[in-house]
Amino acid sequence: MLERVATWPEEAQEEFVRSVATIENKHLGAYRLNDAEREAVRRGLIEMREGKLASDSAVAAVFNRYRA
Template sequence: MLERVSTWPEEAQEEFVRSVADIESKHLGVYRLSDEERNAVRRGLADMREGRLASDAEVAAVFSRYRE
């Protein structure tokens, strides 16, 4: 396929390069959190520090209730 790309119109080649760059950054690059994601992480860490997370037993009870 890479050999055929050189025969494509220039616009298609540019699109191919953008697509490959997107794939590479998705799988190999450093992920940058959005402000919303960063805030969600902070809330989760605060919940953990303040003991507002369900225990393993509570989580297991919920799952067992819905597996039946």
């Protein structure tokens, strides 16, 4: 298939390169957070430092309540 790509129109070749780059980044590249995700991580870290996380038993109780 890679040999055939060289015969494709330039626009199709560019689309192919973008597609392959997307696949490579998904499977091999580092994930880059967007601004909203970065802010959510910051908030979560602050809440963790402030001890605002649920205990294991509280989390288990919620899961158990909805499993029934």
